[in-house]
Amino acid sequence: MTKSNIKNQGLNSSRRDLLKLMGAASALPLLGACSSLGGPASKDLSARVVVVGGGFGGATAAKYLKRNAPDLDVTLIEPNKVFYTCPFSNLVLAGMRTMDSISHNYNELRELGVRVVHTTAQDVDPVSRTVSLGDGSNIRYEKLLLSPGIDIRWNAIEGYDQAAAEQAPHAWKAGDQTRLLRRQIEAMDDGGVFVLTAPANPFRCPPGPYERASLVAHYLSQHKPRSKVLILDAKDNFSKQGLFMQGWKDVHGDRIEWVGLSGDGKVVRVDAGKREVETEFGTIHKASVLNVVPPQKAGFIADRAGVTNESGWVPVDPVTFESTQVKDIYVVGDATIAAPMPKSGFAANAQGKVAAAAIIAALEGQRPLEPSWANTCYSLINPEYGISVAAVYRIQEGLIHESSGGVSPSDANATFRKLEVDYASGWYSAITQDTWGTRR
Amino acid sequence: MKTRFALTFALLLPALPALADDQANAAQTALLAASCANCHGTDGKLAGVIPAIANRPATALENQLMEFKHSDSTRATVMPRIAKGYSDDELKALAQYFSRIGSAQQR
Numbered sequence: 001m002t003k004s005n006i007k008n009q010g011l012n013s014s015r016r017d018l019l020k021l022m023g024a025a026s027a028l029p030l031l032g033a034c035s036s037l038g039g040p041a042s043k044d045l046s047a048r049v050v051v052v053g054g055g056f057g058g059a060t061a062a063k064y065l066k067r068n069a070p071d072l073d074v075t076l077i078e079p080n081k082v083f084y085t086c087p088f089s090n091l092v093l094a095g096m097r098t099m100d101s102i103s104h105n106y107n108e109l110r111e112l113g114v115r116v117v118h119t120t121a122q123d124v125d126p127v128s129r130t131v132s133l134g135d136g137s138n139i140r141y142e143k144l145l146l147s148p149g150i151d152i153r154w155n156a157i158e159g160y161d162q163a164a165a166e167q168a169p170h171a172w173k174a175g176d177q178t179r180l181l182r183r184q185i186e187a188m189d190d191g192g193v194f195v196l197t198a199p200a201n202p203f204r205c206p207p208g209p210y211e212r213a214s215l216v217a218h219y220l221s222q223h224k225p226r227s228k229v230l231i232l233d234a235k236d237n238f239s240k241q242g243l244f245m246q247g248w249k250d251v252h253g254d255r256i257e258w259v260g261l262s263g264d265g266k267v268v269r270v271d272a273g274k275r276e277v278e279t280e281f282g283t284i285h286k287a288s289v290l291n292v293v294p295p296q297k298a299g300f301i302a303d304r305a306g307v308t309n310e311s312g313w314v315p316v317d318p319v320t321f322e323s324t325q326v327k328d329i330y331v332v333g334d335a336t337i338a339a340p341m342p343k344s345g346f347a348a349n350a351q352g353k354v355a356a357a358a359i360i361a362a363l364e365g366q367r368p369l370e371p372s373w374a375n376t377c378y379s380l381i382n383p384e385y386g387i388s389v390a391a392v393y394r395i396q397e398g399l400i401h402e403s404s405g406g407v408s409p410s411d412a413n414a415t416f417r418k419l420e421v422d423y424a425s426g427w428y429s430a431i432t433q434d435t436w437g438t439r440r
Numbered sequence: 441m442k443t444r445f446a447l448t449f450a451l452l453l454p455a456l457p458a459l460a461d462d463q464a465n466a467a468q469t470a471l472l473a474a475s476c477a478n479c480h481g482t483d484g485k486l487a488g489v490i491p492a493i494a495n496r497p498a499t500a501l502e503n504q505l506m507e508f509k510h511s512d513s514t515r516a517t518v519m520p521r522i523a524k525g526y527s528d529d530e531l532k533a534l535a536q537y538f539s540r541i542g543s544a545q546q547r
Contacts (some may be wrong), residue, residue, distance in 0.1 A: 064474070346478055349478055350474065350475045350478065353471070353474040353475075354471070354474075357471050357474075369467060369468050369471045370468060370471075371471065372471070372472050372475065372525075372526075373475055374475035374476075374478065374522055374525070376478070376479065376518055376522070388517065388518055390518045390521040390522055391521065391525070392475075392521075392522055392524075392525020392526065393525075394525070403524075403525040403526075404521060404522070404523075404524035404525035405521055405525070406521045408517065416517065419517055420517055422489045423479075423489060423490060423517060423518065425489065426479065426488050426489040426490035427478070427479050427490065429481075429486065429488055430477070430478060430479050430480060430481045430486050430488070430490060431477075431478045431479070433481050433482060433486055434477040434478060434481060434482045437482075
């Protein structure tokens with residue numbers, strides 16, 4: 001087995017010395033799994049901890065497992081060699097950033113000693129503790145961590161199936177969908193309408209649709225000034241609503257119109273070919289560009305593993321993020337039921353660390369530590385105007401509670417709003433460094 | 441160095457009967473500190489528009505965190521909302537933790 005090169009000197013080499021000292025008395029057995037490294041697996045593998053999903057939750061969990069237990073055998077399963085983040089993809093849609101600037105690779109995780117396998121996870125058998133992979137091989141686990149993100153509920157809105165998404169993109173998973181929607185926006189005729197449909201709760205990234213509307217409006221104001229943005233919403237309230245609406249008035253004038261559930265905003269049918277939607281009370285809206293953000297559920301591997309409940313999301317133990325339905329499977333990120341924590345990349349990263357600590361504790365026969373999480377969601381209304389919601393979450397009486405938090409002040413001045421844009425950029429650099437170890 | 445070993449030891453959570461309470465506390469603080477990385481980088485080392493917090497003097501960090509939590513200063517944006525989520529003792533422990541991490545890495 002190839003010896004891993006751990007990047008951090010200092011602390012980690014002290015840990016290594018310590019492990020050698022502990023030697024036979026160690027409660028953390030130094031089993032090396034027999035594994036072939038490099039290239040697609042052509043024979044079955046095993047690992048003490050298998051992580052499925054290399055996004056904010058999974059990549060963070062894999063990194064922190066290795067940081068805190070450098071000799072632990074950790075394998076990460078992720079089909080993409082390059083991960084595009086949904087956070088800041090709205091800036092790509094507005095022409096403010098490139099796709100490359102929101103891309104992250106797995107080189108530094110590999111340097112840390114995580115075995116990264118670029119294939120899909122197709123099935124999980126918790127009895128044999130095996131994950132079946134898309135390349136035809138299987139991998140056995142002692143502990144499994146799933147961070148599968150979301151999958152779209154196809155046909156939850158009549159007419160919105162996978163084929164429809166090629167004409168009316170959701171762009172709610174970043175990558176090709178982002179590129180597709182960006183091309184459509186660039187090709188819009190001046191004077192057209194960008195229609196965005198927003199779903200009922202719960203869904204990935206509660207402020208996301210409204211930031212998207214804001215930044216598309218910004219792009220239109222510069223390049224297609226007679227164009228408008230229409231948001232058709234399946235609900236009456238949304239994240240940071242007061243701040244968004246004030247911000248829209250302040251910088252976008254009447255370019256953005258929002259129609260809530262009570263105003264006949266709920267979309268019940270999509271005709272992607274015609275770029276038309278029909279709302280609950282029979283109104284037809286025709287779009288130049290139609291962006292459907294549809295109802296969602298946990299990524300499919302969660303269903304296969306048996307960790308989802310009837311809601312389609314994953315209930316977890318709030319202290320450890322272990323599945324309440326299947327032992328030794330931990331789940332983090334958007335797929336989980338972790339309210340009041342939102343479904344955000346920030347929260348997924350925080351949950352990944354808590355689950356990593358809980359897994360190490362479990363492997364050592366220790367009680368888990370008391371967890372805590374933070375979340376901060378920045379939204380840009382235009383390149384000079386940013387808003388945020390931030391909170392800290394703790395366990396109280398066995399449940400996750402918000403122990404502090406709030407949104408940006410409603411009466412903040414222009415300097416404050418610009419500062420939050422700058423901090424959003426700083427946040428993005430920090431969280432992506434913390435998750436994948438790359439700088440942007 | 442002794443403190444660093446203690447912290448390392450605690451982070452590994454070995455099942456040795458002589459493990460002192462403050463090593464368990466150190467592990468608890470490390471977990472509490474984990475969310476700070478989301479804006480300040482892993483180990484609080486990332487320097488940029490959001491400042492690095494690693495290796496700054498403990499008293500400076502503690503004073504800053506207390507100001508975020510207890511004063512009504514509007515100079516800060518997000519930190520007052522975050523600092524209020526922790527007890528004063530936890531903030532002091534976090535200040536100690538980050539002051540010991542090592543030198544910050546510049547962009």
